[in-house]
Amino acid sequence: MRLYELQRRGVPACLATITSAVGSTPREAGAKMIVCADGTTYGSVGGGCGENKVRSAALRCLLRTKKPELLEVDLTDDIGTKGGDVCGGKMWIFVEPA
Amino acid sequence: MKYLPEILGLLSKEETFCLATILATAGQGVAAGQKAIVRPDGSIKGDSWPDAFAAALRALALEALAGGQSRSAEVEPGVPAFFDIISTAPCLLICGAGHIAMPLARFARETGFSVTVLDDRPDFANLARFPGCRAIAEAFVPALRGLPLGPSSYVVVITRGHEHDSECLAEILRKETAYVGLIGSRRRGRLVLETLGRKGISAERLGEVFTPIGVPIGAESPEEIALSIAAELVCIRRSGASPARALRPGRGKLND
Numbered sequence: 001m002r003l004y005e006l007q008r009r010g011v012p013a014c015l016a017t018i019t020s021a022v023g024s025t026p027r028e029a030g031a032k033m034i035v036c037a038d039g040t041t042y043g044s045v046g047g048g049c050g051e052n053k054v055r056s057a058a059l060r061c062l063l064r065t066k067k068p069e070l071l072e073v074d075l076t077d078d079i080g081t082k083g084g085d086v087c088g089g090k091m092w093i094f095v096e097p098a
Numbered sequence: 099m100k101y102l103p104e105i106l107g108l109l110s111k112e113e114t115f116c117l118a119t120i121l122a123t124a125g126q127g128v129a130a131g132q133k134a135i136v137r138p139d140g141s142i143k144g145d146s147w148p149d150a151f152a153a154a155l156r157a158l159a160l161e162a163l164a165g166g167q168s169r170s171a172e173v174e175p176g177v178p179a180f181f182d183i184i185s186t187a188p189c190l191l192i193c194g195a196g197h198i199a200m201p202l203a204r205f206a207r208e209t210g211f212s213v214t215v216l217d218d219r220p221d222f223a224n225l226a227r228f229p230g231c232r233a234i235a236e237a238f239v240p241a242l243r244g245l246p247l248g249p250s251s252y253v254v255v256i257t258r259g260h261e262h263d264s265e266c267l268a269e270i271l272r273k274e275t276a277y278v279g280l281i282g283s284r285r286r287g288r289l290v291l292e293t294l295g296r297k298g299i300s301a302e303r304l305g306e307v308f309t310p311i312g313v314p315i316g317a318e319s320p321e322e323i324a325l326s327i328a329a330e331l332v333c334i335r336r337s338g339a340s341p342a343r344a345l346r347p348g349r350g351k352l353n354d
Contacts, residue, residue, distance in 0.1 A: 003099065007102065017119075017180065017182065019119075019121060019178075028168075030167075070130070092170070094119060094180060
């Protein structure tokens with residue numbers, strides 16, 4: 001619905017979808033986030049650094065490659081790792097021009 | 099996205115379907131980002147692929163639909179696809195537009211429910227009190243007869259009195275729903291359900307009613323009670339009825 005609204009307004013956007021998740025992850029397969037060219041996001045694929053990686057990939061896809069990409073996001077850092085995610089799982093996220 | 103109009107069309111008909119997306123480019127006209135919509139009747143609409151590939155994808159989509167959960171699977175060795183199960187937002191119907199209904203409508207909307215509020219008092223069931231909801235100010239029974247309730251409907255019965263609760267439940271329990279919750283103490287709930295049993299509602303269906311309503315968190319204020327009800331709705335939606343029942347104490351005072 002939101003995607004339709006953005007398209008109607010002519011806002012370029014990228015769709016990121018969790019396609020699989022193993023171990024402990026903040027969201028499950030099917031969770032989605034829309035990233036617009038100005039960096040605005042709607043929805044969430046789990047927050048934190050992982051989500052930031054997805055946002056960067058989405059902007060790369062929107063502004064440069066225009067091609068879909070399957071990202072692996074690893075949340076298995078140890079406690080104490082600076083800025084890492086420690087949930088314990090891994091997820092794969094498909095980023096595509098919407 | 100190429101198939102957005104089709105997707106919106108199916109959602110407006112409240113149909114659940116599978117949106118399959120190819121995740122890797124594999125040659126032979128199969129490329130990352132290609133999509134197909136597979137409906138529960140097996141019809142497929144999407145990008146064109148070799149027949150055998152389309153058939154394999156369709157079979158996996160139907161499997162995912164039967165399982166009810168979005169997942170990835172390989173259509174061919176080395177060619178993964180994501181099978182996303184897409185359905186309309188679950189609908190919450192709140193019978194009774196009093197103090198608890200307002201925060202409940204707000205929490206439910208924010209957690210992804212599309213909310214309808216029904217009360218026979220126009221001063222209560224209106225959009226000023228329930229922004230972003232559908233507010234119906236009509237007598238309970240005729241309004242309930244006209245409302246489409248189904249397997250994705252969640253119903254919370256919190257009217258101002260047990261007579262209204264009973265008449266609402268008598269209508270609601272004739273239809274299949276994902277959830278029915280009834281406010282009130284254990285005693286009030288039991289009395290209402292006994293009345294309905296005498297009116298011919300099966301014991302099995304009556305046993306599905308969540309009463310006392312809500313996850314027991316010791317809620318007291320209307321907002322706290324609404325939060326405990328919203329938590330129950332989320333639990334039913336994400337985990338199912340059995341885990342939601344498991345949160346309820348055998349006996350005890352919380353939320354009674």
